[in-house]
Amino acid sequence: MSFRATVLSLYPEMFPGPLDLSLAGKAREAGLWSLEAVQIRDFATSKHRNVDDTPAGGGAGMVMRADVLARALDHVAGPQDARPKLLMSPRGRPLDQGRVRQLATGPGAVILCGRFEGVDQRLIEARALEEVSIGDYVLSGGEPAALVLLDAVIRLLPGVMGNEQSGEEESFEGGLLEHPQYTRPQLFEERPIPEVLLSGNHAKIAAWRRAEAERLTRERRPDLWAAYRGDKPV
Ligand code: ADE
Numbered sequence: 373m374s375f376r377a378t379v380l381s382l383y384p385e386m387f388p389g390p391l392d393l394s395l396a397g398k399a400r401e402a403g404l405w406s407l408e409a410v411q412i413r414d415f416a417t418s419k420h421r422n423v424d425d426t427p428a429g430g431g432a433g434m435v436m437r438a439d440v441l442a443r444a445l446d447h448v449a450g451p452q453d454a455r456p457k458l459l460m461s462p463r464g465r466p467l468d469q470g471r472v473r474q475l476a477t478g479p480g481a482v483i484l485c486g487r488f489e490g491v492d493q494r495l496i497e498a499r500a501l502e503e504v505s506i507g508d509y510v511l512s513g514g515e516p517a518a519l520v521l522l523d524a525v526i527r528l529l530p531g532v533m534g535n536e537q538s539g540e541e542e543s544f545e546g547g548l549l550e551h552p553q554y555t556r557p558q559l560f561e562e563r564p565i566p567e568v569l570l571s572g573n574h575a576k577i578a579a580w581r582r583a584e585a586e587r588l589t590r591e592r593r594p595d596l597w598a599a600y601r602g603d604k605p606v
Contacts, residue, residue, distance in 0.1 A: 375405040375529055376455065376480030378448045379518055380441070382423065382487055384409035386515045391522055399532045405480075407522075408448070412436075415443040424488050433489030441484065441495045448482060455480045457501050459491060460514030460521070464503030467521060469544040471504075475521075476528035483521070485514030547600040548589045551581040 379387050387409035391397065399405055416423050417440075424434035449455060458481055465471075475481055484491070484501065496503065506517045527533055543550040554565040568580045590597045 373479065374403055375476070375478075375525065376408075377405065377522055378408045378410060378455075378480070378482045379485065379515075380410050380412050380444050380448065380483070381485040381513075381515055381518075382412050383485075383513070383515055384411050386519070389519060391519060391526065395532060396523060396526045399526055399529065402531070404529050404531055405526055410444060410448055412440065412444050415447065416440050417443075427489060431489075435489055436486060436491045436495075438492035438495035438498070441491065442499065445482065445484065445499055453482070454478075455482050457482045457484070457499055458521070459484045459486060459496060459501040459503045460506070460517040461486050461490070461503045462505050462508070462510050463490075464505035466505050466507065467524070469524075472521070472524045473528060476525045481521075481525075483514075483518045485518050487513045544596075546585075547596060548585040549593060549596070551584040551588070 381387070388397070388400065388407050391407070392400065396405075400407065413421050413423055416437075422437070423440050424436050427433065427435045445457065449457065456475070456478065460483060495501070504517070504521065506520050511517055554569060558565055558570075566580070568576055571577065586597075586600075589600065
């Protein structure tokens, strides 16, 4: 069974966008995943097909209407649909490789892209939406966040990545950032490739890579480093 993504957006033309190129594009052609991009406005019923309104209590901006979004969600995902319903939002739980891995082993995802100041809270509760953030910054809408999430998931689907091992060794898979990589030429602007990598000694190379991964993680990501050390006391 292939991974089925349904995206609800006011800008469905943004999809598949970059996901039609490269690895993800080939995988879609091969039927390893599918994408349906749905226009939320098609579910508006008012004369002017409004999807948003002013915030209760006053204040700036507009809020996406619960009734319109509920109709859109119910249309694309019936009660038997086992896919998680995600709402891309800077208020969500930060996306990490663990959640990406879980999603990649599931049947797919229904992804609602927020715009304006947000989404009526009653919709989030009534449809049990899982709010997902891709980082502590604010995008103009959830669409680029949905593209990021899908990209991360698709590359993990069985059969998508050519070299399965390259997935196991990359950043986050062992709780560490990935070690630095080098390739030809041996000398670039007077900078040589680290000697050990040319030694042919696989045990020494593995030890060097681990030490570098640990150093980078310690220097750049104290949060990941603390979690890693918590898992494996030194
Ligand atoms: N929408 C706006 N900003 C976002 C973010 N950081 N993550 C997910 N969705 C968003």
